Amino acid sequence: MAFTKKIGIAAAALLGAVAFSNLTLRAQEGGAHESPNPTRQTWSFSGPFGTFDRAQLQRGFKVYKEVCSNCHELHIPIRTLGQPGGPGFTEDQVKTLAATYTVHDGPNLQGEMFDRPGRPADFFPAPFPNPEAAAASLGAAPPDMSLLAKSIKFERGFPAFVFDALPIPGGMYQEVGPDLIYAILNGYTKEDDPNWNLYFPGHKIAMGKPLAAGQVDYTDGTPTTLEQYSKDVAAFLYWAAEPSLEQRKRIGARVMIFLLVLAGLLYFTKKKIWADVAH
Amino acid sequence: MHGHSTFEPKNGVVKWLEARLPILSFMHGSFVAYPTPKNLNYWWTFGAILSFMLIAQIVTGVVLTMHYTPESTLAFGSVEKIMRDVNWGWMLRYAHSNGASMFFFAVYIHIFRGIYYGSYKAPREVLWILGVIIFLLMMATGFMGYVLPWGQMSFWGATVITNLFSAIPFVGDEITVWLWGGYSVDNPTLNRFFALHYLLPFIIVAVVGLHVWALHVCGQNNPDGVEIKDIAKDTVPFTPHATMKDSLGIVFFLLLYCWFIFYVPNYLGDADNYIPANPMKTPPHIVPEWYFLPFYAILRSIPDKLMGVIAMFAAIAVLAFLPWLDTSKVRSAKYRPIYKIFFWIFVVCAVGLGYLGAMPPEGGFVLASRILAVAYFAFFLIVLPLLGLFEKTKPVPASIADAVLAKHGSASSVAASAASAPQTKG
């Protein structure tokens, strides 16, 4: 039809103008400041039916505990490690683990602060008394890790960002955060500069290369490579940031099925009601 | 509308109530017997969808409030506690934050529907203006709600938007300090925003009441834009016909809404809002929620702050004048071939402005948003007034029944009338 054609042309012209200005901008911007976008990794928890890999979360926790926790706080209660949908530690394991931490508590009845062994309800203790102290000793304050995997991102650009929301193959991209963590841990590509990172915005990062192959012992025979460590710790951090993921997707499937059936029933009811009405 | 009710109470208690407060016959007249044009399409289900979303926001919001703490050092943590420790808290929070987006998505479709089918024209001007007021209240509510989790984007979004008031000549700075309750966005700001965020949705409920009242006085518009002539021939009773169709529309909408809640819950939000507010650290790009982006793009397209603010508010206010800016006697774009083209260009401009609002205000993006901002206003201020004077419209059917007949009756006669209708040139 004539209109549709004209609308099409008009729309195309407008989009063209926008795209053009976009391109000129990219051209101006280009060069040294750009970081490449991290590649999309495969994760067990991606997609509509994704779940966490318990063994991977346990390995990731080990990496966190032995390496990252020296600088980064993880502000979640220790008991979460035993919650359903998580790394799957048993209650006893969580208790034993909690007791290995020393928690500063108080004031007691005498009005004094004291140290005691940790309990599952305690939060993982922070390595520094406050962010200022951390910044003073490390050059910048390491971010708290409880939401890190949801709070960092990179721009996907048009049109990729549209497909990221959709239930299509290659769509439903929700793992930007873990991909970026993985990329940063593998992004120390300048031998001579331990604070240069290919994927960190601006490339200068106060965190020197924190992980190297063989640094953490794995007892289950998983290769102790940098890639494997980074994947495991990124998966662990995604769980820490989104502990309800498994429950969410499980309930989601039921809700969607219910709604689809309901939609079908309503559709035929509506059809019947309107059957004798020309409209 | 009055007098549609065929409600005859038989039960004694109902009779007793009816004699004192005829609320049941009122409900019956408004939502059961109420005559609905038979030719409504699915774009008309968005009214019901919006009512559903308003209630969904209130229900999830009230329950969230039971666990939320409106205090600047505790707010972020209380939202995280909702997400992690409150039973079903993650679902409530995701339903509420994505619900706001869905609410705006529906209202934009509802508004575009009104513009396409000329639903703002006499006698529905007041109905339309009430709609614009609801839209404004929704924007205020959404904006203040986004501040509540007290993340980086909450804080900096609030700072940028409240700072706009400082552009007002002479008293701007005083007004901004008064809005903040201090010399920057801080705990007092969070407290008042929370109070207002709780209050405004109920004001919206009241204005929606007026909106529906006005609707039931004038009757619904319809895709052919002709008034109801004969209730028996042109309409069907609201229940079960519209009720069933609206329910189906709501369920389809729920599928979309639940996709967001359960599968991509953080897609529409900004990752920066998972970082607690830090007044010492400005994020590299401060971007408002997606539903404000077209207006944000208009704001930034003008270098002068005051003029930008005026343009942004004018972009919303101009909607209220639509009934008088559009000079055409014909309502529906179905019978307005040139208007139809401009309408779609307008949609593309609005969406384009939304995209540009999310881009950094540099280089080509600024130029593009200027072009689209001019196009946005030109649609209302130039195209609509002139089009009514010059456009050759197609013959409008005499009644809804005729329109339906033309669609279903003889296909050949429809084709013939379409071919003989004056076509547009160029």
Ligand code: HEM
């Ligand atoms: C017009 C309807 C409403 C809209 C558009 C709306 C919008 C929003 C938005 C955008 C947020 C931020 C969500 C986030 O990013 O976390 C929010 C948060 C919140 N809203 Fe609403 N809201 C509405 C109604 C209500 C009502 C009626 C209440 C209470 C009675 C309420 C209570 C809350 C609370 C406690 C929060 C903070 C918790 C959170 O951030 O999830 N809202 N609202």
